[in-house]
Amino acid sequence: MTKRTHKRDAEASRRTIVRNAITLFSQKGYAGASMDELAKMSDLNKAMIFYYFKNKKGLYEAVMHEILQEIYQTITEENKLHDNPLDELEGFIQTYASFACSHPYLPALLLKELSDSGAVIPEVLFASMRKLFALFSDILRRGEERGIFKDVIPMILYFMVLGTLNLMVTTKPLRVKAAQLDDIEVDTCAECDIDEIADYLIHKIKLMLQQEER
Secondary structure, three states: OOHHHHHHHHHHHHHHHHHHHHHHHHHHHHHHOOHHHHHHHHOOOHHHHHHHOOOHHHHHHHHHHHHHHHHHHHHHHHHOOOOOHHHHHHHHHHHHHHHHHHOOHHHHHHHHHHHOOOOOOOHHHHHHHHHHHHHHHHHHHHHHHOOOOOOOOHHHHHHHHHHHHHHHHHOHHHHHHHHHOOOOOOOOOOOOOHHHHHHHHHHHHHHHHHOOOO
16 A cells, blocks of 8 residues: 555545434533444544543544534635625524534533633634635625724634524523423423524624614
8 A cells, every 4th residue: 555545544534424423422522422322433543543642632632623614615705706794794693503503512612611711722723713704804894994893802703703603502491491380481492493593683783783883
């Protein structure tokens, strides 16, 4: 076997592990994901997984990076179809909402990373998160330059968007449970799907950004 073939096989094995890990983490979360099951899904022995990724945490970081990169690339490609920051902002929110819904463990793990002030976010995750924020900021900047958006503070708006979507995904079981209780009458949005949530968020954010400052 030539070195080039060996390298190609190694890259293919690594990609297979990451893609199967995305499926496994999405179905069972971080704690429930078994490396034995992942090895079986990937048709590799467990030692091979730990050859490419030092431990489960290293694998999870690679998976998170892969998904964030895919979100970034999807939004970037979609933005090429638009010439209006309003449409680009809508695409950003819808794309993130779709990924958060299809990878439900992602929002919970992102919230954990951001809230754990005693730990350092892994460099690969920090870089991916920073790129996503830069993309969001650039949409808002161009909208402000063209007079479409007003009174823009990117970081606040970014956390409004991602924070809302992440929390709505992670709190779904809790909101459903609360809706089933009859002691207090509250609307927990238990029946809201991710598209409804994204559309509501888009509508409110657009109103905020287009409202004249008083």
